[in-house]
Amino acid sequence: MVDQHVVVQDLVKIYPGAAQPSVNHVNFSLPRGEMLALLGPSGCGKTTILRMIAGLIEPSAGAIRLEGRDVSATPVHKRGLGMVFQAYALFPHMTVAENIAFGLEMRHVPRPERETRVAGALDLVKLTGLGGRKISQLSGGQQQRAAIARSLVIEPALLLLDEPLSNLDAKLRDEMRDEIRDIQARTGVTAIFVTHDQDEALSMADRLAVMSNGKIEQIGTPRDIFDRPATDFVARFIGAGNFFAGTVTGTGIAAVEGLGPIAFVGEAAQGSRIKLMLRPHRVAVGNPGQQGVNQFSGTVEHIVYRGEILSLTVKVGSHLIQSDNLTRAAIIPRKGDTVGLSIAPDDVTIIPGNPQ
Amino acid sequence: MSATLAKGGTDRSVLLILVLPGLLALGVTFVLPLIWLIRASLAPSAFTAITSPDWTVGSYSAVLFDPFYWRVALNTLTLGLTVSAFAVVLSYPIALFLVRTPSRWRGVLTALAVAPLLTSAVVRTYGWMVILGDRGVINGALTSLHLIERPLPLSNNSFGATVALIEIFMPYAILAMLSGFGRLNSALEEAAAMLGANRLRVFTRIILPLSLPGVLTAALLVFVLAISSFVTPRLLGGGRVFVLGTEVYNEATVTLNWPLAAALSVILLVLFSSVIVLYQRALRSLEG
Numbered sequence: 001m002v003d004q005h006v007v008v009q010d011l012v013k014i015y016p017g018a019a020q021p022s023v024n025h026v027n028f029s030l031p032r033g034e035m036l037a038l039l040g041p042s043g044c045g046k047t048t049i050l051r052m053i054a055g056l057i058e059p060s061a062g063a064i065r066l067e068g069r070d071v072s073a074t075p076v077h078k079r080g081l082g083m084v085f086q087a088y089a090l091f092p093h094m095t096v097a098e099n100i101a102f103g104l105e106m107r108h109v110p111r112p113e114r115e116t117r118v119a120g121a122l123d124l125v126k127l128t129g130l131g132g133r134k135i136s137q138l139s140g141g142q143q144q145r146a147a148i149a150r151s152l153v154i155e156p157a158l159l160l161l162d163e164p165l166s167n168l169d170a171k172l173r174d175e176m177r178d179e180i181r182d183i184q185a186r187t188g189v190t191a192i193f194v195t196h197d198q199d200e201a202l203s204m205a206d207r208l209a210v211m212s213n214g215k216i217e218q219i220g221t222p223r224d225i226f227d228r229p230a231t232d233f234v235a236r237f238i239g240a241g242n243f244f245a246g247t248v249t250g251t252g253i254a255a256v257e258g259l260g261p262i263a264f265v266g267e268a269a270q271g272s273r274i275k276l277m278l279r280p281h282r283v284a285v286g287n288p289g290q291q292g293v294n295q296f297s298g299t300v301e302h303i304v305y306r307g308e309i310l311s312l313t314v315k316v317g318s319h320l321i322q323s324d325n326l327t328r329a330a331i332i333p334r335k336g337d338t339v340g341l342s343i344a345p346d347d348v349t350i351i352p353g354n355p356q
Numbered sequence: 357m358s359a360t361l362a363k364g365g366t367d368r369s370v371l372l373i374l375v376l377p378g379l380l381a382l383g384v385t386f387v388l389p390l391i392w393l394i395r396a397s398l399a400p401s402a403f404t405a406i407t408s409p410d411w412t413v414g415s416y417s418a419v420l421f422d423p424f425y426w427r428v429a430l431n432t433l434t435l436g437l438t439v440s441a442f443a444v445v446l447s448y449p450i451a452l453f454l455v456r457t458p459s460r461w462r463g464v465l466t467a468l469a470v471a472p473l474l475t476s477a478v479v480r481t482y483g484w485m486v487i488l489g490d491r492g493v494i495n496g497a498l499t500s501l502h503l504i505e506r507p508l509p510l511s512n513n514s515f516g517a518t519v520a521l522i523e524i525f526m527p528y529a530i531l532a533m534l535s536g537f538g539r540l541n542s543a544l545e546e547a548a549a550m551l552g553a554n555r556l557r558v559f560t561r562i563i564l565p566l567s568l569p570g571v572l573t574a575a576l577l578v579f580v581l582a583i584s585s586f587v588t589p590r591l592l593g594g595g596r597v598f599v600l601g602t603e604v605y606n607e608a609t610v611t612l613n614w615p616l617a618a619a620l621s622v623i624l625l626v627l628f629s630s631v632i633v634l635y636q637r638a639l640r641s642l643e644g
Contacts, residue, residue, distance in 0.1 A: 056546050076549045089547035092539055093565045102561075106552035154551060
């Protein structure tokens with residue numbers, strides 16, 4: 001078995017007076033050096049989990065193990081974890097260097113060593129030479145870097161990040177996303193971050209835990225989550241999809257009312273009802289009237305031109321199917337045109353659970 | 357926004373029109389009376405305070421060369437410092453609690469804390485006379501319990517005046533601190549705790565330094581209010597507490613020596629202004 005660095009066991013949080021638990025029997029674990037994203041809509045309990053691990057909220061039940069030791073009763077200032085807050089929470093009355101040195105000072109690290117380590121941390125986050133600046137003199141991205149340096153300089157057993165990119169503008173967000181990933185890889189620190197942004201989660205995390213209503217719906221690699229969603233919620237929350245209910249009529253064939261047969265790859269018992277999902281970007285648009293497996297033709301109902309992507313909504317039988325295509329200058333269908341749609345059988349996703 | 361407004365000439369005249377009513381009001385109610393006050397302080401005799409064209413610094417030298425007024429100034433300063441120190445120390449935990457509490461009663465509690473401002477300082481002074489008087493609540497209770505034979509000297513002295521002023525000015529101190537605690541933020545405390553600071557360290561390294569501007573504002577406000585107070589020192593001092601405020605009142609309404617009253621007022625004003633200048637220097641160095 002892999003050495004599990006962080007183990008969260010049966011974690012529960014029930015706020016007094018609340019109708020249902022905010023965090024409901026959550027289990028997961030991380031090997032050393034992994035980066036896990038807690039992803040979900042607001043109010044799903046992801047931040048509560050992060051704050052319970054940090055020690056800022058007391059769990060109602062369950063255990064949090066760091067290297068095998070249950071720390072759920074350890075007070076926050078003795079847990080030794082690093083945390084990057086959503087609005088950074090840098091101390092406004094201290095310089096950047098004083099902010100970074102704060103944790104070392106609390107640990108009574110002697111001054112010469114403190115200075116070396118602060119300089120090292122500044123180098124790590126590319127803020128070399130800015131130690132004497134005031135917090136208000138830093139840009140948003142620099143504040144983010146300073147907050148990361150402050151939480152890493154104490155060599156935490158675990159780094160926690162609360163919506164780390166939500167306060168940055170779009171361009172800086174991409175830059176910091178790569179930067180955080182890079183810093184995490186270089187230091188090898190185990191990290192958990194909370195986000196409501198699926199792009200952020202998919203691109204930064206080794207694994208994602210998708211949450212809804214206080215429970216983890218699915219935990220897995222970005223590919224697992226995107227291509228093999230375990231529940232309807234995950235399928236709908238991550239990416240876009242065209243959803244159909246069908247009845248299995250043969251091996252790898254399901255009949256969808258009002259559309260026709262759809263071929264898929266996967267196991268399903270003959271005669272059973274299944275739920276199918278087609279990702280819009282995997283539905284290709286082409287000329288109408290082509291014969292073969294998973295070929296449909298229909299009328300263009302709606303067009304959205306998004307620069308890189310041309311998004312078509314096509315009426316096929318009694319269904320509307322969305323198809324996203326990379327734009328090319330030559331072919332742009334018009335509303336009312338008849339087009340052909342196709343999808344490879346292994347791009348058809350079967351979602352477990354009973355369709356309504 | 358102000359930058360774009362200041363660019364065009366028309367915008368500037370609009371701004372001028374907008375501030376004009378305020379300037380006029382200030383001129384009539386503040387600047388003119390101030391000029392009259394200074395003029396009155398330079399009048400040669402008590403009965404020609406405003407009408408006489410002659411002027412003299414006699415009232416000032418009368419004040420500056422009289423050791424009595426030096427004692428009065430010292431009393432005033434001591435009273436101001438004591439009252440502001442105690443009012444700030446006693447109000448600090450209340451204000452801190454009001455800022456930090458997650459309770460939904462916070463608004464109500466804040467209103468309660470400043471509610472005493474709804475009654476006039478005179479009424480509250482009488483309240484303190486009832487509590488601290490020789491036959492007041494405390495002395496009455498202690499005497500009837502035979503714990504003391506003679507009433508304790510709680511009023512008609514500077515002790516009574518100081519106690520009453522502290523309580524009367526506490527709501528101002530709380531208000532000033534509430535508005536000055538803007539930099540306090542629970543995330544900063546959590547960040548410090550995550551970095552290994554225990555509660556005491558969080559207080560001394562984060563909460564205290566960040567709340568200092570509010571504390572200084574409150575201290576200044578209470579100090580200024582205390583050194584200019586005269587009703588409370590007069591009533592609770594029983595005529596035995598001499599501060600600049602009571603002396604100005606005395607000279608103006610009892611002795612009817614308006615030039616002297618005016619001179620004392622100007623001196624008080626100079627005292628205020630220097631304290632405010634010092635305070636602003638301190639605040640600026642604090643915020644760097």
